[in-house]
Amino acid sequence: MGGNGRIRVGVIGIGSMGAQHAANLCRFAAGAELAAVQDLDRDRAARFAAAWGGPRVCATPDELIQGVDAVLVAAPDARHAELVLACIEAGRPVLCEKPLAAAPAEALRVVRAECAAGRRSVAVGFHRRFDPYHLAVKALADAGGIGRPLLWKGVHRNAQAPYHTSGPFILMNTAGHDIDSARWLLGAEVLEVSALGLRSRPELPETSRDLLVLQMAMSGDRLATAEITVNAGYGYEVSAELVGQSGTVTTAQPDRVCLRAQSSRGVPVGSDWTAPFQEAYLAELLDWVDAVAAGRPFAGASAWDGYLAMTVSAAAAEALASNRPVRVEPGPRPELYA
Numbered sequence: 001m002g003g004n005g006r007i008r009v010g011v012i013g014i015g016s017m018g019a020q021h022a023a024n025l026c027r028f029a030a031g032a033e034l035a036a037v038q039d040l041d042r043d044r045a046a047r048f049a050a051a052w053g054g055p056r057v058c059a060t061p062d063e064l065i066q067g068v069d070a071v072l073v074a075a076p077d078a079r080h081a082e083l084v085l086a087c088i089e090a091g092r093p094v095l096c097e098k099p100l101a102a103a104p105a106e107a108l109r110v111v112r113a114e115c116a117a118g119r120r121s122v123a124v125g126f127h128r129r130f131d132p133y134h135l136a137v138k139a140l141a142d143a144g145g146i147g148r149p150l151l152w153k154g155v156h157r158n159a160q161a162p163y164h165t166s167g168p169f170i171l172m173n174t175a176g177h178d179i180d181s182a183r184w185l186l187g188a189e190v191l192e193v194s195a196l197g198l199r200s201r202p203e204l205p206e207t208s209r210d211l212l213v214l215q216m217a218m219s220g221d222r223l224a225t226a227e228i229t230v231n232a233g234y235g236y237e238v239s240a241e242l243v244g245q246s247g248t249v250t251t252a253q254p255d256r257v258c259l260r261a262q263s264s265r266g267v268p269v270g271s272d273w274t275a276p277f278q279e280a281y282l283a284e285l286l287d288w289v290d291a292v293a294a295g296r297p298f299a300g301a302s303a304w305d306g307y308l309a310m311t312v313s314a315a316a317a318e319a320l321a322s323n324r325p326v327r328v329e330p331g332p333r334p335e336l337y338a
């Protein structure tokens, strides 16, 4: 805790997400301060620090972890698990951007380390759990507004490939949001997954599967289906719909303006996830800061949720490669996540 009673937070990885989280922390988190930043691109970290109140620029993650009260990990996916394990080892609460790890086995190591430490200290950045529109869907369904929920339907469209067009990469990096959204909104677990994919454009590499469709058999005799693409072409959109016995409810991201021009009428959509989900990222960050200060578990996704998402992503990648459904068997839920 800083001398002013505020949580000293360090951010590892000052790319687009790390910078958005760090800026949100500086602008809105009264209970915390941005105490340190670290990035493999030291100049980028230094430029960000100079623009945002001069947090310490650390040379290594360990230097940052040792010098703060809590850590936000927004480094490249492949480094997430090792950095979270280092935070657990150092007794530092950590909010890790999704995915929790690069593979289920790595995520399970994080779960086991947190269980061995005996306290919940890991938060995973499935921010839709803090999105007002997804929360409204969940509140209405939980209140019985559509009868018994039977089916989750998700749409996840990136405007153009943010990173790669390979099916396995998209499933491990991107689809975790949809898998977690289905689990969270239905209150169910994924038992089996099927996956189909296609290359949306001839100019993409032959092996591209940049448009994917997942079908998931869920516990409690429920179903889930997701359309996930990284080349929607027109903009960025995410939606979730719950279909119940007596009705349906769908997220309706805000139509901020209606444009009438050239004999047409429509609403603009974002070009990526930063603007549509700013409210969710901020609510997620503020809950995490409050949870760290109060010593309570984070209200969002845990390391177990992060591990489960990885197991489904890996099963979906196997299903995509084999063209057959794959069972999901993550093992028993540890008591720490009851």
Ligand code: ISE
Pocket: 098, 158, 162, 173, 174, 177, 273
């Ligand atoms: C990105 O990493 C995110 O987390 C965004 O929420 C998601 O929509 C996008 O597809 C991912 O690449």
